Amino acid sequence: MIRTVRLFCFLSVCLPVLAACHTIAHARTIEFAGREWTVRSGEGGPGPNKWSDSAESVWVDGAGLHLRVRNIEGVWHCAEVTSVLPARHGMHRFYVTGRVDLLDRNIVASPFLYQDDSHEVDIEFSRWRRRSGSNTQYVVQPHAVPGNIRRFEMALDGELSTHCINWLPGSIEFRSFSGHSETPAAPNLLIQEWVYAGGDNPPEGDGMRIHINLWLVGGLAPSDGKEAEFVIKDADLPAPPESSAGEKGAKGAD
Secondary structure, eight states, rough: OOHHHHHHHIIIIHHHHOOOOOOHHHEEEEEEEEEEHHHHEEEETTTTTEEOOOTTTEEEETTTTEEEEEEEETTTEEEEESSOOOOOSSSEEEEEEEEEGGOOOEEEEEEEEEEEEEEEEEEEEETTOSSSOEEEEEEEESTTTSSEEEOOOOOSSSEEEEEEEEOOOOOOEEEEEEEESSSSSSGGEEEEEEEOOSSOOOOTTTEEEEEEEEGGGOOOTTTTOEEEEEEEEEOOOOOTTTTOOOOOOSSSSS
């Protein structure tokens, strides 16, 4: 009887843990912008949503990193990648291709830094189910704290735009502009900039990671019923921990 109880405990407690470890150990990874990234699968927030690690949902080619919201056998799936190594203070510059200002109102595209819901720095492209109004926001979580969010309406004049998070110990500098370059090629190309100097700037730590995702607000299907794609041509990122490599990315205009 004692042996039976012990066997039951092993099967009910240990096997699920082993199965979870097996899943984590075999998570799909990709190489992009000089870093290794884990591709998310399963289900959960934000949304909540289902997440696909299929090569048809997340892939890298000559055009950059592609994330795609897809309808898979009647169920909508979203896409997300997470840096394997921690984020560090410094410039995080994302070269975006495509009209993220025209995303379906139920879709969110975002490059962001994340440790947990109280230690997070976001650039988010979305109308949050609204038909008009602001479609981009800079956020330092918790977003409900006064002064932790800057919303604006972005109207791109082409397919190329650059979006920056310069994460520093005393401030966070956000910037968006047209074209692909380290800084705006001309003053009129600047779309928006904001310096956050509030009290919720997260400290540097090994729990912070760089994320890029494309997801559905409330897990709702796109209002137009169409699949969507988020493309980042390249990214300039701070050197990861214990790396002597400098920033790597697509510098200069395409």
